[in-house]
Every structure is written in C-alpha cells, then in structure tokens.
Amino acid sequence: MLPTRGYATKGPTSTLEPFSFERRDPGPHDVLIEILYCGICHSDIHQARDEWGGSIYPMVPGHEIVGRVTRVGSQVKRFKTGELAAVGCFVDSCRVCASCKAGLEQYCEVHLVLTYNGTEKDEKTPTYGGYSSQIVVDENYTLKISPKLPLANIAPLLCAGITTYSPLRHFNVGPGQRVGIVGLGGLGHMAVKLAASMGAEVTVFSTSKTKEQDARRLGAHDFVVSLDPKNLDALANRFDFILDAVSAPHDVNAYLNLLRRDGVMAIVGVPAKPLQVQAFSLLLKRRTLAGSIIGGIRETQEMLDYCAANNITSDVEVIPIQQVEAAWERTIKGDVRYRFVIDMQTL
Numbered sequence: 001m002l003p004t005r006g007y008a009t010k011g012p013t014s015t016l017e018p019f020s021f022e023r024r025d026p027g028p029h030d031v032l033i034e035i036l037y038c039g040i041c042h043s044d045i046h047q048a049r050d051e052w053g054g055s056i057y058p059m060v061p062g063h064e065i066v067g068r069v070t071r072v073g074s075q076v077k078r079f080k081t082g083e084l085a086a087v088g089c090f091v092d093s094c095r096v097c098a099s100c101k102a103g104l105e106q107y108c109e110v111h112l113v114l115t116y117n118g119t120e121k122d123e124k125t126p127t128y129g130g131y132s133s134q135i136v137v138d139e140n141y142t143l144k145i146s147p148k149l150p151l152a153n154i155a156p157l158l159c160a161g162i163t164t165y166s167p168l169r170h171f172n173v174g175p176g177q178r179v180g181i182v183g184l185g186g187l188g189h190m191a192v193k194l195a196a197s198m199g200a201e202v203t204v205f206s207t208s209k210t211k212e213q214d215a216r217r218l219g220a221h222d223f224v225v226s227l228d229p230k231n232l233d234a235l236a237n238r239f240d241f242i243l244d245a246v247s248a249p250h251d252v253n254a255y256l257n258l259l260r261r262d263g264v265m266a267i268v269g270v271p272a273k274p275l276q277v278q279a280f281s282l283l284l285k286r287r288t289l290a291g292s293i294i295g296g297i298r299e300t301q302e303m304l305d306y307c308a309a310n311n312i313t314s315d316v317e318v319i320p321i322q323q324v325e326a327a328w329e330r331t332i333k334g335d336v337r338y339r340f341v342i343d344m345q346t347l
C-alpha cells in the first residue's frame with residue numbers, strides 16, 4: 001500500500017483537516033499519478049456537508065485532478081512515467097452495461113465508481129479524491145492532457161468543462177442559436193466559453209451585477225441581472241437552449257418561460273432542495289426540461305482535445321491547500337473568478 005497525504009472532513013459540520021491514508025499499489029492496468037493541481041467544485045461542498053444525503057466519511061474531496069505519472073503497471077499502454085495525466089469525477093464503472101458499452105460510463109447502470117464519496121467495485125473500500133498527494137487509477141479511466149496549456153487552468157475542465165461541454169453537444173448547440181447560461185460560477189463560465197466557441201449567441205443570467213464585464217470577456221453577447229423579474233420578462237420565448245448551472249434554490253420557471261417553442265433547458269446545477277416546476281412553463285410551448293451529468297471518458301477526452309485545439313481553459317484563482325475553507329466560503333457566496341484550484345505542492 002502507498003502512504004498518501006490529503007485533506008479530509010470527518011462529518012457534515014467538520015472542517016477539512018490534514019489526513020493520512022493509503023492508496024492501493026498500482027495493478028497491471030493502473031497508473032500512479034502525483035497530483036499537482038485539483039479544482040474546487042461546488043459539488044465538493046455539497047457532498048462534504050451532506051447536502052445531497054448519503055455522504056461517506058472521512059471524505060477527501062476533489063475530482064478535477066491533473067498531475068504527473070510516477071509509476072505505471074506492467075500492462076499499461078497509453079501512459080509513460082513522467083507524462084501528464086488527468087482524472088475526473090469517476091475512476092471506474094461496470095464496463096459491461098449498455099451505457100458503459102456506449103462510452104457513457106457516467107450513466108453506468110450497475111456501479112459508477114466515483115472519484116470520492118463512493119466505493120470501489122467491491123462496494124466496500126471507500127474512494128478518496130484529489131485533495132491529496134497522489135492517486136491510483138486504471139489507465140482506461142485516466143485522461144490525456146496537452147502540455148501546451150497551463151496546468152492549473154486545465155484542472156477545472158475535468159468537471160466544470162465536461163459537465164457543460166456534454167449537454168451543449170448533446171443538444172446540438174451551434175451557430176444561429178440563442179443560448180442562455182444561468183449562474184456565472186465554475187460551470188457557468190466554462191459554459192459561456194464553450195457555447196461561444198461553438199458559434200452560439202450567448203446570454204448570461206446572473207445575480208451578480210459585478211460580473212458583466214467578465215461575462216462579455218468570456219464570450220457572452222448579452223448579460224442580464226436576474227434579480228429583477230422585469231429583465232427576464234422582456235426576453236420571453238427567445239432562447240433555443242438554456243443551461244442552468246445554479247448551485248442554490250431558484251425559480252426555474254422564470255427561465256423555462258424564456259424558451260421558444262420546442263426549446264430545451266438542461267439542468268446541471270444540483271441545489272440541496274427540489275426545484276419546483278409549473279406545468280404551464282413546459283406545456284405552453286412544448287418545452288423540454290432535461291438534465292445532464294458530467295460526461296463519459298471518450299467525450300471527456302474529446303472535450304480536452306477540443307479545448308487544447310481552441311485554446312480554452314478555465315479562469316482560476318490558485319490557492320494553497322491551507323486556504324481551502326476560505327475558498328469554499330467564497331464559492332458559496334458566488335465570489336469566485338471563476339474556479340479555485342489548489343496547488344497540491346502546498347500540501
């Protein structure tokens with residue numbers, strides 16, 4: 001076993017503290033990765049504080065992981081020692097169900113092995129995430145990243161990037177379309193960059209007046225302060241597609257009403273409490289309310305390659321791990337420009 005250092009929380013009201021644990025020795029198909037940077041996703045906070053229920057403690061959060069391969073198993077073909085590698089929100093899946101076979105492992109019908117707050121395939125051994133010094137992952141669940149882009153700015157692509165790329169692709173966002181992005185946080189700012197790069201006309205809906213300049217710099221054509229309902233009413237029936245990336249309870253009907261006939265709104269944000277949908281918001285214009293979760297390995301690699309080709313990365317604030325609690329508090333307040341990333345050398 002490999003002694004490993006990390007930060008963990010012991011319960012929903014505890015703070016993150018230094019924590020020592022063991023990773024498995026790399027098997028024939030595994031790579032051992034020294035973690036260099038790990039992004040802070042709002043899901044880390046939801047899960048550490050058990051806002052979705054069923055959290056497993058102690059919890060080492062973190063699923064936006066980039067680092068360097070330090071050892072490879074005897075059968076590993078795609079990675080060599082010294083190469084960069086990345087890990088996202090899951091580290092294994094059943095590999096045989098219809099979703100896994102379709103390359104949509106995130107919808108695995110048997111057992112998706114989450115990077116943290118989950119169990120290995122034995123359904124007993126807890127998994128520990130990227131707020132740690134190293135991780136052991138099967139090469140088939142490990143991603144390749146370009147050495148051309150700044151490493152800290154790549155980390156958030158592993159969750160925020162793929163979570164927004166996947167629905168934009170699935171719902172065929174492209175030129176000539178009006179796209180709304182609700183919530184300019186970690187996910188939202190990636191959604192703006194990606195949708196704009198795909199040729200869509202992008203409008204940001206935000207509760208933070210101060211983010212307008214940033215939104216336009218990120219590629220938005222329009223910026224709407226969502227706190228005043230009048231601002232939304234003026235845009236009724238306008239949008240082809242809306243992506244809702246808000247982490248807290250809010251009125252989704254206000255956004256559904258902005259969709260044109262047959263328009264689609266996809267939810268990626270996961271507030272702790274259920275969202276309330278009015279039937280009229282959907283049926284009056286035959287609108288669709290959809291959801292989407294992260295992306296499969298194949299599509300995650302496609303997204304990373306797309307971002308490398310188009311020079312797209314995340315806007316980040318790099319912090320030492322000792323400031324993680326303060327970064328979480330700022331994230332909850334919507335005060336992050338636009339993703340905190342932990343420099344893991346500070347561990």
Ligand code: NAP
Binds near residue numbers: 186332
């Ligand atoms: P984040 O960086 O904290 O961004 C969330 C944004 O939501 C904030 O920046 C803020 O934007 C807006 N917001 C916050 N509180 C609000 C409120 N009370 N009312 C209205 N708007 C509010 O979070 P994130 O990391 O992007 O994650 C967003 C959500 O997606 C979280 O719930 C997370 O768990 C979930 N998530 C889902 C997936 C998936 O696969 N579906 C993957 C990753 C994360 P403004 O300041 O612009 O209003």
Ligand code: ZN
Binds near residue numbers: 043044063089160
């Ligand atoms: Zn995430």
Ligand code: ZN
Binds near residue numbers: 093095
């Ligand atoms: Zn499966």
